[in-house]
Amino acid sequence: MLFQIGDYLAGTVIGVGTALIVRVIIWPGMDMVIAMLLGIGFGTIVSLLLGYMLSPMLGIVETMIPGSLTGMYGGMLFAMRDSMAAGSRTMTAAIVVGAVFGIVVTAAMKSYNYVLRGTVMEAGD
Amino acid sequence: MDVQTQEKWDRASRTYDFFAAVDDKRLGSEKQKLLAMIRGKTLHVAAGTGNDYKFLPPGMDIVSIDISPKMLERAKIKAAGYRGAIELCEADVHKLDYPEDTFDTIVTVFTFCSVPKPIAGLRELYRVLKPGGQILMLEHVRSTAIGPLGIMMDLMTQLTRKFGPELNRDTVGNVQKAGFWLRRVENIYLDVVRTIEAIKEDV
Numbered sequence: 001m002l003f004q005i006g007d008y009l010a011g012t013v014i015g016v017g018t019a020l021i022v023r024v025i026i027w028p029g030m031d032m033v034i035a036m037l038l039g040i041g042f043g044t045i046v047s048l049l050l051g052y053m054l055s056p057m058l059g060i061v062e063t064m065i066p067g068s069l070t071g072m073y074g075g076m077l078f079a080m081r082d083s084m085a086a087g088s089r090t091m092t093a094a095i096v097v098g099a100v101f102g103i104v105v106t107a108a109m110k111s112y113n114y115v116l117r118g119t120v121m122e123a124g125d
Numbered sequence: 126m127d128v129q130t131q132e133k134w135d136r137a138s139r140t141y142d143f144f145a146a147v148d149d150k151r152l153g154s155e156k157q158k159l160l161a162m163i164r165g166k167t168l169h170v171a172a173g174t175g176n177d178y179k180f181l182p183p184g185m186d187i188v189s190i191d192i193s194p195k196m197l198e199r200a201k202i203k204a205a206g207y208r209g210a211i212e213l214c215e216a217d218v219h220k221l222d223y224p225e226d227t228f229d230t231i232v233t234v235f236t237f238c239s240v241p242k243p244i245a246g247l248r249e250l251y252r253v254l255k256p257g258g259q260i261l262m263l264e265h266v267r268s269t270a271i272g273p274l275g276i277m278m279d280l281m282t283q284l285t286r287k288f289g290p291e292l293n294r295d296t297v298g299n300v301q302k303a304g305f306w307l308r309r310v311e312n313i314y315l316d317v318v319r320t321i322e323a324i325k326e327d328v
Contacts, residue, residue, distance in 0.1 A: 003150075003151060044280075044281075048281075048284075055144060055147075056143055056144055056146070056147060057147060058147060059147045059148050059151045059152075060144060060148065061148075061265060061314055061317060061318055062151060062314065065274065065315070065317060068277055068281060069273065069274060069277060072277055072280075073273065109315065112270075112271060112315055113314060113315050116270055116312050116315050116316050117312050117313070117314070117315075118311065118312060119309065119310070119311045119312075120310040120311060120312055120316070120319070121307065121309065121310045122308070122309045122310075123306075123307065123308045123309065
């Protein structure tokens with residue numbers, strides 16, 4: 001149970017970290033392709049650093065997989081929004097969006113895990 | 126001996142337990158379930174700091190190898206607490222000093238993400254395994270079921286291989302390429318962490 005809560009907290013922290021770094025480096029009107037690439041790069045770096053710090057408490061695989069998906073793809077999406085000035089208007093709103101994105105990715109990974117877990121092949125199948 | 130790999134894991138030995146301890150809590154039951162299938166003379170590949178020993182069934186005859194002498198120094202302390210026989214040896218899985226058909230069981234836990242030449246390493250294990258013997262593996266592999274995750278693992282491997290494992294290995298495929306016959310594959314976490322059971326056919 002504690003690990004489950006910890007996974008969602010880690011997702012929240014990484015989502016917020018990604019949203020914050022994108023907010024700092026991307027400005028409205030920036031070329032969207034450059035913004036996306038920067039978002040992917042910086043989002044990935046932030047998620048790796050945060051995931052690395054959290055992994056001794058939650059496990060490397062369970063932290064890094066949803067975390068790096070949040071960083072890479074969240075970084076790309078947040079950067080697109082911010083470059084089009086279609087993103088959150090305030091820093092608080094950006095933090096909330098980042099947190100929600102991190103939680104959604106974590107929940108999606110848990111749902112995928114529920115579906116994928118179990119025997120894939122067994123001799124005689 | 127692959128000195129570069131040896132040095133990499135000697136360095137990693139200092140922080141290995143710090144990062145691996147929680148894995149024992151989250152994946153311990155899966156390790157225990159897998160290792161409960163051990164029978165006969167067993168080769169444990171990549172001893173690490175000996176974290177897997179507490180999941181071994183008691184009374185077994187184990188040879189536990191690692192390429193890193195620093196890892197083995199730490200594993201020695203944990204091996205002393207095992208209720209059975211564990212012989213620790215420094216060895217490179219690509220070239221083992223054991224004759225053909227020596228072991229009844231081979232065990233690997235998060236090993237073949239880090240072996241530089243995985244198919245060559247698995248072929249060497251195939252050589253030392255007795256006909257009818259089994260290989261039991263808990264490994265992390267590249268995701269194929271979740272496309273964006275697989276792409277991310279490919280990209281991240283460019284970084285992770287410099288200090289640790291490769292994240293995008295097709296270890297199930299490599300086991301088959303090395304000559305083993307798959308008995309069972311189970312997803313433990315997504316399709317990334319898997320148990321693989323395979324045998325060397327008795328022809």
